[in-house]
Amino acid sequence: MGVVVVAAGSGTRLGAERPKAFVEVVGTTILERAVAGVLEAAVDELVVVVPEDLVAEATGRVDPLRPEGVDVTVVAGGAERTDSVAAGLAALSDAVSVVLVHDAARCLTPVVVFERVLAALAAGAAGAIPGVPVVDTIKVVDAGGVITATPLRDSLRAVQTPQGFDRALLTAAHASGAAATDDAALVEALGHDVIVVEGDALGLKITTVDDLARAERLLSDH
Ligand code: C5P
Numbered sequence: 415m416g417v418v419v420v421a422a423g424s425g426t427r428l429g430a431e432r433p434k435a436f437v438e439v440v441g442t443t444i445l446e447r448a449v450a451g452v453l454e455a456a457v458d459e460l461v462v463v464v465p466e467d468l469v470a471e472a473t474g475r476v477d478p479l480r481p482e483g484v485d486v487t488v489v490a491g492g493a494e495r496t497d498s499v500a501a502g503l504a505a506l507s508d509a510v511s512v513v514l515v516h517d518a519a520r521c522l523t524p525v526v527v528f529e530r531v532l533a534a535l536a537a538g539a540a541g542a543i544p545g546v547p548v549v550d551t552i553k554v555v556d557a558g559g560v561i562t563a564t565p566l567r568d569s570l571r572a573v574q575t576p577q578g579f580d581r582a583l584l585t586a587a588h589a590s591g592a593a594a595t596d597d598a599a600l601v602e603a604l605g606h607d608v609i610v611v612e613g614d615a616l617g618l619k620i621t622t623v624d625d626l627a628r629a630e631r632l633l634s635d636h
Contacts, residue, residue: 422491
């Protein structure tokens, strides 16, 4: 199984001096926490995608975490998340038939979430992603802010990563060149069923300063 960890975002919403993955949470970078978390799962190959000017630094940070027998490669990402995922997919060897794509920013994701996604794929799903029920009522609005729909809350899930797919299918989905905020959307667009498995509150994406503070609190609680 191969994993692509995308960590090439600038993280402007975090307002830190360094790109988000290189910001520390309780003394360890988001990147190193994410990679260590991924490596708790049954990984054969790991590709880490970072900003071009930080490939050397990232290599130095992830190399000491590499278990024997696991291939770890660090490559440069692109302008959009979709570009970074595509760069990561291209760096996996031909031996990889199942791939998980994971946001480095979700660096506290427990290994059980990886296992749920992998179990769904092993059971025959073309794609599987973690999700949690939403607590707010969600509205669809037009450009003028007028509500055009109110989806039934029970039918909604806030989705997380790792998102897992048949590797050939995900590569085909990316070949469309479309941009999307997650990989499942590209696979759904090809008409394939992607199933949602149970996510975890620890799968939060560190985006803002408040998220960083929350991650720090969660770590001190564990
Ligand atoms: O921007 P957003 O928070 O949605 O990013 C989610 C993940 O995608 C982050 O881990 C970020 O580093 C990564 N990303 C990337 N390349 C980009 C933009 C985002 O690898 N160009």
